[in-house]
Amino acid sequence: MxxxxxxxxxxxxxxxxxxxxxxxxxxxxxxxxxxxxxxxxxxxxxxxxxxxxxxxxxxxxxxxxxxxxxxxxxxxxxxxxxxxxxxxxxxxxxxxxxxxxxxxxxxxxxxxxxYHYFPWEDWRDSKPAMIESAILPALKKFVKDAPNAETAELRRERLNVCFGEGWDEERVLERYELLYEAGLVEEFWRDSGKANKGASLGTAMLFDHRRILATAIARLRGKLKYRPVVFELMAPTFTLLELQRTVEALAGLRLHKQNFRRLVAEQGLVEGTGKFSAPARGRPAELFRFRRDVLRERPAPGLRLGVRRSKAS
Amino acid sequence: MxxxxxxxxxxxxxxxxxxxxxxxxxxxxxxxxxxxxxxxxxxxxxxxxxxxxxxxxxxxxxxxxxxxxxxxxxxxxxxxxxxxxxxxxxxxxxxxxxxxxxxxxxxxxxxxxxYHYFPWEDWRDSKPAMIESAILPALKKFVKDAPNAETAELRRERLNVCFGEGWDEERVLERYELLYEAGLVEEFWRDSGKANKGASLGTAMLFDHRRILATAIARLRGKLKYRPVVFELMAPTFTLLELQRTVEALAGLRLHKQNFRRLVAEQGLVEGTGKFSAPARGRPAELFRFRRDVLRERPAPGLRLGVRRSKAS
DNA sequence: ACATATATACTCGAAATGAGTATTATGCCG
DNA sequence: CGGCATAATACTCATTTCGAGTATATATGT
CATH class of the missing domain: 3.90.79.10 (Nucleoside Triphosphate Pyrophosphohydrolase)
Incomplete structure (x- = not known):
C-alpha cells in the first residue's frame, strides 16, 4: 500500500x-x-x-x-x-x-x-430552448459516437430518462452527470486536461462544486414533497402566493394556484394570522405562519405540489 | 492544527x-x-x-x-x-x-x-409488543429526566414522531438514534465507556455499523416506492405473491394482496411469462419477470405499496 | 363607477386508493 | 369421483385525491 x-x-x-x-x-x-x-x-x-x-x-x-x-x-x-x-x-x-x-x-x-449553473433546469416560463437547440443534438451525437452498440444503448436510455418525455424535476444530478460525460460542461475538459472545442452549458464551478450543487438541488426538490423544508426559507409570516413562488423557484415548475392553496390549507401546514399584506395592487392577501405542530401530528408532512399541466393560473 | x-x-x-x-x-x-x-x-x-x-x-x-x-x-x-x-x-x-x-x-x-438488530421495526404480524412494554416507558422516563423544559419538549416531539400515532416505516434511523441517546441500545454504553444498568434492545453491532444498517433500511424502504429496486432482490422470474412477500419483508408491513397486484400490473413493472409455479397446495400462480422497459417509459417507476389497514387478505 | 389585479371559494369530472366479494384452478382425501 | 382446503385472479364499490376551471370578493387607480 x-x-x-x-x-x-x-x-x-x-x-x-x-x-x-x-x-x-x-x-x-x-x-x-x-x-x-x-x-x-x-x-x-x-x-x-x-x-x-x-x-x-x-x-x-x-x-x-x-x-x-x-x-x-x-x-x-x-x-x-x-x-x-x-x-x-x-x-x-x-x-x-x-x-x-x-x-x-x-x-x-x-x-x-x-439557474446560472443549471439553465436547463428552469421550466417555469417554458421548456428551456437550449434543450432542443443544444442539448439534444449534442447528446444524440454522444449516443452515435459510442464505442460499441451496448454503450450506445445505455447512453440512449440515459438520454431518454434525463431529457426525454416526462420531465422529472428531481433528476438534476443525473442530468449533470450525463452532460459531464458527454463533454458538454466545462468541468469535463478541465478535469481531463484536454482542450474543449465545443460548447459549454451553464457556468462552471471550482472542483466538483457544481456536482455538489446538483445533488443539493435534486435533494431539495425531492424533500419538498415529504418534509416541510420550504418553511426554512420563508419569513416568519408570508402570503400563500409567496410560498407558492418559493416552491416554484425551487422546483423550476409552475404550480396551479387554487390547488396549491387547497393542498397547503387542507394539510394543516399553515395557519392564518388574521393580518394582511399591503400589496401595490390587488386584494390584500392574508399572512400565514408555519404550524410547527404538524411535525407532531403527521408522519410525512410534505407539500404535495399540485403541478399545473396547462395554461395560466 | x-x-x-x-x-x-x-x-x-x-x-x-x-x-x-x-x-x-x-x-x-x-x-x-x-x-x-x-x-x-x-x-x-x-x-x-x-x-x-x-x-x-x-x-x-x-x-x-x-x-x-x-x-x-x-x-x-x-x-x-x-x-x-x-x-x-x-x-x-x-x-x-x-x-x-x-x-x-x-x-x-x-x-x-x-430484525435481529431492529426487532421493533417488524410490524408484519402486529405491532411489536416491546414498543408498549419496554420502549415507550423508557422513553417517557427519558423525557422526564431531561435537564430542562426545552429539552423535554424536544424529546417529547421526537418520541411522538418516532413511536407515536401513525407508524412511518421509513424513520428507521431516527428511531435508532433516539433509542441510542436514551441509552436503550448497547452501543451507547460502549461508546461512552460507562456500564449499562438497564435493558438493551436488539443485538448490538461493531463500531457504528448498526447505525449504518438503520440508514440502509430507511433508504431502502423509501426507495422502494419510487424506484424499482425490489427486482434486484428477486429471482429472474417470480410470482406476484413472492414479490409481495419480499416487499413486505423490507417494509415490515403487510400489504393488501388484490390491490398490490393491481398496482404492479397497471404500472407495467412486470410482464407474465406464460409459465406457472407448482405450489404444494392451491392454484398455481403465473411467473412474472421485471420489465426493464419501464425505466425508459416512466420517470419514477416505483411501487406504490397499497398498505392494508384492516384485517386479513 | 369601473377597469384591473389579486385573493379566495366553490364545482366537476377523472383517476387513484382502500376494502371487499366473487370466481377459478389446483391438490388431496375419503 | 365429489367435495374441501388453499391460493390465484377478477371484478365491484365507495371514498379520496387531483387537475382544471369558473365564480366571487376586495383592493387600487382613474
Whole structure:
C-alpha cells in the first residue's frame, strides 16, 4: 500500500430564495471559478463533520447555518482538481445542503441564482430552448459516437430518462452527470486536461462544486414533497402566493394556484394570522405562519405540489 | 492544527431477502459483535470510493456486489470505537447499501435477519409488543429526566414522531438514534465507556455499523416506492405473491394482496411469462419477470405499496 | 363607477386508493 | 369421483385525491 494521504473536504450549498430567485451563496475567488464555501475537516478540533462545516462556513461567510443536511461524499480521482493536474493528497469531499433566509453576505461572497449553473433546469416560463437547440443534438451525437452498440444503448436510455418525455424535476444530478460525460460542461475538459472545442452549458464551478450543487438541488426538490423544508426559507409570516413562488423557484415548475392553496390549507401546514399584506395592487392577501405542530401530528408532512399541466393560473 | 490523522472506512450493508426474511450479510468476528463487511479506503489504489468498497467486500465475502448505493458518511467522534477508548487516528466512515440475491456465504460470514438488530421495526404480524412494554416507558422516563423544559419538549416531539400515532416505516434511523441517546441500545454504553444498568434492545453491532444498517433500511424502504429496486432482490422470474412477500419483508408491513397486484400490473413493472409455479397446495400462480422497459417509459417507476389497514387478505 | 389585479371559494369530472366479494384452478382425501 | 382446503385472479364499490376551471370578493387607480 503506497503512502498517499487522504484529506476530507467539506463544502456547503447554502440556499435561499429571494422573490422568484433560488440562490446559492458562492465565494468569488477572484478570477477563478465560483466556489461553494469549503474547507478541510480538522479531526483534532472537531467532534463531528457538521461542526467542522459550521466552523468553515462561519469563517468564510459569517453565516450561521440553520437547517443543514449531508448530501453525498464524492471521492472520484480527478474530479477534485482545479486544473486537471493531480495534487499530492487525495481529497474526499463531503457535500452539505443548508437552508437560510437571504441576508447580507460577507465580502468575497455573493448570492447567485442556481439557474446560472443549471439553465436547463428552469421550466417555469417554458421548456428551456437550449434543450432542443443544444442539448439534444449534442447528446444524440454522444449516443452515435459510442464505442460499441451496448454503450450506445445505455447512453440512449440515459438520454431518454434525463431529457426525454416526462420531465422529472428531481433528476438534476443525473442530468449533470450525463452532460459531464458527454463533454458538454466545462468541468469535463478541465478535469481531463484536454482542450474543449465545443460548447459549454451553464457556468462552471471550482472542483466538483457544481456536482455538489446538483445533488443539493435534486435533494431539495425531492424533500419538498415529504418534509416541510420550504418553511426554512420563508419569513416568519408570508402570503400563500409567496410560498407558492418559493416552491416554484425551487422546483423550476409552475404550480396551479387554487390547488396549491387547497393542498397547503387542507394539510394543516399553515395557519392564518388574521393580518394582511399591503400589496401595490390587488386584494390584500392574508399572512400565514408555519404550524410547527404538524411535525407532531403527521408522519410525512410534505407539500404535495399540485403541478399545473396547462395554461395560466 | 494538531496532527491527528484521518482515515476513511468503507462499510456495506449487503441485503437479500429469502422467503419472508430480509437479511444482511455480517462478518462474525469471533466473540465480538457482528460487523458489516468493511475496510479502509486506499486512495493510492482506488479511483473511486465505490471501487474501494467492491475490493474489500470481494475479499471478505467473495461477493460480487450488484446494485450499490452510497448512504451516508459518519464522522462523529467516539462512535467508531470498539470499546469506548479513543484510537489514535480518526475514522470517517462511509456506508453503502448493496442489494443481491442470497447465495452461499463465505466462511466467517453469515446472513442474519435485520430484525435481529431492529426487532421493533417488524410490524408484519402486529405491532411489536416491546414498543408498549419496554420502549415507550423508557422513553417517557427519558423525557422526564431531561435537564430542562426545552429539552423535554424536544424529546417529547421526537418520541411522538418516532413511536407515536401513525407508524412511518421509513424513520428507521431516527428511531435508532433516539433509542441510542436514551441509552436503550448497547452501543451507547460502549461508546461512552460507562456500564449499562438497564435493558438493551436488539443485538448490538461493531463500531457504528448498526447505525449504518438503520440508514440502509430507511433508504431502502423509501426507495422502494419510487424506484424499482425490489427486482434486484428477486429471482429472474417470480410470482406476484413472492414479490409481495419480499416487499413486505423490507417494509415490515403487510400489504393488501388484490390491490398490490393491481398496482404492479397497471404500472407495467412486470410482464407474465406464460409459465406457472407448482405450489404444494392451491392454484398455481403465473411467473412474472421485471420489465426493464419501464425505466425508459416512466420517470419514477416505483411501487406504490397499497398498505392494508384492516384485517386479513 | 369601473377597469384591473389579486385573493379566495366553490364545482366537476377523472383517476387513484382502500376494502371487499366473487370466481377459478389446483391438490388431496375419503 | 365429489367435495374441501388453499391460493390465484377478477371484478365491484365507495371514498379520496387531483387537475382544471369558473365564480366571487376586495383592493387600487382613474
Amino acid at each position: 503506497s503512502k498517499e494521504n487522504v484529506s476530507i473536504g467539506l463544502s456547503a450549498a447554502i440556499v435561499a430564495v429571494e422573490g422568484e430567485r433560488p440562490s446559492v451563496l458562492v465565494v468569488a475567488h477572484q478570477g477563478k471559478d465560483d466556489a461553494l464555501p469549503f474547507g478541510p475537516f480538522d479531526p483534532a478540533q472537531q467532534r463531528t463533520l457538521e461542526s467542522g462545516l459550521r466552523k468553515w462556513v462561519g469563517e468564510q461567510t459569517r453565516f450561521d447555518l440553520g437547517y443543514t443536511e449531508q448530501l453525498y461524499t464524492f471521492g472520484d480521482k480527478g474530479r477534485h482538481s482545479a486544473g486537471g493536474h493531480g495534487s499530492s493528497t487525495r481529497v474526499v469531499s463531503v457535500g452539505y445542503l443548508a437552508l437560510t433566509r437571504q441576508g447580507k453576505e460577507a465580502p468575497e461572497t455573493e448570492w447567485r441564482s442556481w | 494538531s496532527k491527528e490523522n484521518v482515515s476513511i472506512g468503507l462499510s456495506a450493508a449487503i441485503v437479500a431477502v429469502e422467503g419472508e426474511r430480509p437479511s444482511v450479510l455480517v462478518v462474525a468476528h469471533q466473540g465480538k459483535d457482528d460487523a458489516l463487511p468493511f475496510g479502509p479506503f486506499d486512495p493510492a489504489q482506488q479511483r473511486t470510493l465505490e471501487s474501494g468498497l467492491r475490493k474489500w467486500v470481494g475479499e471478505q465475502t467473495r461477493f460480487d456486489l450488484g446494485y450499490t448505493e452510497q448512504l451516508y458518511t459518519f464522522g462523529d467522534k467516539g462512535r467508531h470505537s470498539a470499546g469506548g477508548h479513543g484510537s489514535s487516528t480518526r475514522v470517517v466512515s462511509v456506508g453503502y447499501l448493496a442489494l443481491t440475491r442470497q447465495g452461499k456465504e463465505a466462511p466467517e460470514t453469515e446472513w442474519r435477519s435485520w
